[in-house]
Amino acid sequence: xxxxxxxxxxxVALQANYGWVELDQxxxxxxxxxxxxxxxxxxxxxxxxxxxxxxxxxxxDWIAGRGAVAAVEPRSVLLARPPVANVSLVVxxxxxxxxxxxxxxxxxxxxxxxxxxxxxxxxxxKADLLPEAAVAAWLERVAAWGYRAVxxxxxxxxxxxxLRERLSRPGLAVISGPSGVGKSSLLNALxxxxxxxxxxxxxxxxRGRHTTRHVELFALAPGxxxxxxxxxxxxxxxxxxxxxxxxxxxVRRALERAECRFSNCLxxxxxxxxxxxxxxxxxxxAEWVGDLRERAARADAPGVSxxxxxxxxxxxxxxxxxxxxxxxxxxxxxxxxQQAWREGRDDQDGGQP
Ligand code: GDP
Ligand code: ZN
Numbered sequence: 001x002x003x004x005x006x007x008x009x010x011x012v013a014l015q016a017n018y019g020w021v022e023l024d025q026x027x028x029x030x031x032x033x034x035x036x037x038x039x040x041x042x043x044x045x046x047x048x049x050x051x052x053x054x055x056x057x058x059x060x061d062w063i064a065g066r067g068a069v070a071a072v073e074p075r076s077v078l079l080a081r082p083p084v085a086n087v088s089l090v091v092x093x094x095x096x097x098x099x100x101x102x103x104x105x106x107x108x109x110x111x112x113x114x115x116x117x118x119x120x121x122x123x124x125x126k127a128d129l130l131p132e133a134a135v136a137a138w139l140e141r142v143a144a145w146g147y148r149a150v151x152x153x154x155x156x157x158x159x160x161x162x163l164r165e166r167l168s169r170p171g172l173a174v175i176s177g178p179s180g181v182g183k184s185s186l187l188n189a190l191x192x193x194x195x196x197x198x199x200x201x202x203x204x205x206x207r208g209r210h211t212t213r214h215v216e217l218f219a220l221a222p223g224x225x226x227x228x229x230x231x232x233x234x235x236x237x238x239x240x241x242x243x244x245x246x247x248x249x250x251v252r253r254a255l256e257r258a259e260c261r262f263s264n265c266l267x268x269x270x271x272x273x274x275x276x277x278x279x280x281x282x283x284x285x286a287e288w289v290g291d292l293r294e295r296a297a298r299a300d301a302p303g304v305s306x307x308x309x310x311x312x313x314x315x316x317x318x319x320x321x322x323x324x325x326x327x328x329x330x331x332x333x334x335x336x337x338q339q340a341w342r343e344g345r346d347d348q349d350g351g352q353p
Contacts, residue, residue, distance in 0.1 A: 006070065007060060009034070011053045011085075012225070013216040019049055019069060022219075027062050034060065034067040047072055051215045051227070052085035052172055077116055079174060082215040084227050088171035089119045093230075095181035096138060096151070097129035103141075107284060108237065109177060110147070114247035115238050120147070121166060121173075125182040127151040127158050144280060146249025154185040164190055168221035175230045183230045190226065191218055239296070241266055241289045250279045 009021040012033075019036050026032045036057055038049065049055065049072055057067040075085040090113035094106050101124070113120045122142055127135050135151050142149045150166070152159030167173050167190065175183050217225040238244055245251045245267055254275040261272025268286045269277055277286075 006056050006058045009055060009057055011049055011051050011055055014051055014214055021055060021057055021067065021069065023057070027060065029062065031062050031065060034065055036067045036069050039068045039070045042069060042071065050078065050083045050085040051217060052087065054086065077118060079116060079231055081231050082227065082229050084172070084174055084215055084231065086172055087116065087118055087174050089121060089173040090116055091121045091123055091173055091175045093123045093125050093175055093177035093181050093183050093186060095126040096124050096135060097126055099180055101138065104284060105178060107281060111237055111247045113176060122147040122149040123163060124149050124151045125186060126153060128153040128155045146253060152186065154182060154189045160189055164220060167226055168224045170223040172217065172225045172227070174227040177230065187228060190220065237288060239292060241292045244288060244292060245285070248281065248285060250281065251275050
């Protein structure tokens with residue numbers, strides 16, 4: 001079988017020991033999506049492959065629609081729960097009602113999203129449940145925090161076009177937020193027809209869909225992808241007080257205009273602070289900084305382990321990135337086949353799809 005030249009593409013789904021790769025450019029007969037294994041070389045190097053990874057595919061068999069992933073490009077960011085690489089937008093969804101919008105919880109989700117270092121979009125769901133004046137009041141409130149939120153309703157269709165438009169820009173978006181706020185309903189409303197989905201699967205692989213928890217990406221426009229399962233259900237704050245401040249748009253905005261007198265200023269009313277205290281979330285900010293400092297002091301004491309916030313994020317370059325959670329590193333039996341694909345073990349039952 002003649003092998004054609006290597007192609008670049010994006011991993012849009014992982015299935016048992018295989019991955020679906022959407023090529024940047026179609027091959028012969030318009031073939032765009034390939035079912036790929038991993039080159040042994042890659043497997044031996046311990047390279048993990050995640051949905052969202054940009055990869056080089058070799059050994060392409062256009063007729064069978066198969067290939068082998070030979071290399072993974074460096075990631076800009078890697079999110080855990082669900083594991084998605086190269087996310088460029090985190091969409092935080094909260095409901096305006098049912099459950100009632102809790103501004104403190106919303107802030108935690110926003111900070112977790114900001115901690116990725118990527119763009120953050122706030123969506124206020126179930127807009128049909130509140131009178132217009134109340135919706136407007138929330139929009140104004142979060143605008144003061146630095147977020148231009150999109151009010152949506154899957155019941156009335158409000159805001160869906162605006163959201164679709166925003167998510168149709170090139171990049172990879174993941175949706176996060178508490179449960180029950182309407183994330184799944186929103187994803188379903190946004191998803192194109194099943195036929196058009198990036199990684200529609202068939203035959204033997206179809207069965208795997210129901211037994212293996214996994215992420216798939218769907219495309220709203222060329223190069224505009226959305227992860228189909230929500231992430232960050234448990235927001236966790238970063239562990240470093242100086243970094244925490246930068247996760248507040250209010251602080252970033254203030255520091256763009258002026259500098260604090262002391263370079264290690266914690267913006268809690270210190271003399272010559274450029275951030276000041278007259279912003280709504282300052283109280284929470286000050287409280288969280290206090291918690292982090294206490295936790296850090298405790299962690300310095302012998303025999304005390306790190307707090308959960310610090311354990312859940314690690315520094316990568318100059319950004320924080322969630323650690324892969326324990327479950328991910330020590331997979332359950334159920335996820336072992338999928339894990340085997342990522343780790344390149346060939347001892348699992350992969351079979352031929
Ligand atoms: P998830 O847990 O965030 O994925 O939330 P779901 O999508 O499962 O929705 C939770 C509940 O909210 C369901 O009973 C939905 O029918 C309801 N729901 C979703 N979207 C809307 C909406 O726009 N308006 C109203 N009134 N209810 C909604
Ligand atoms: Zn300051």
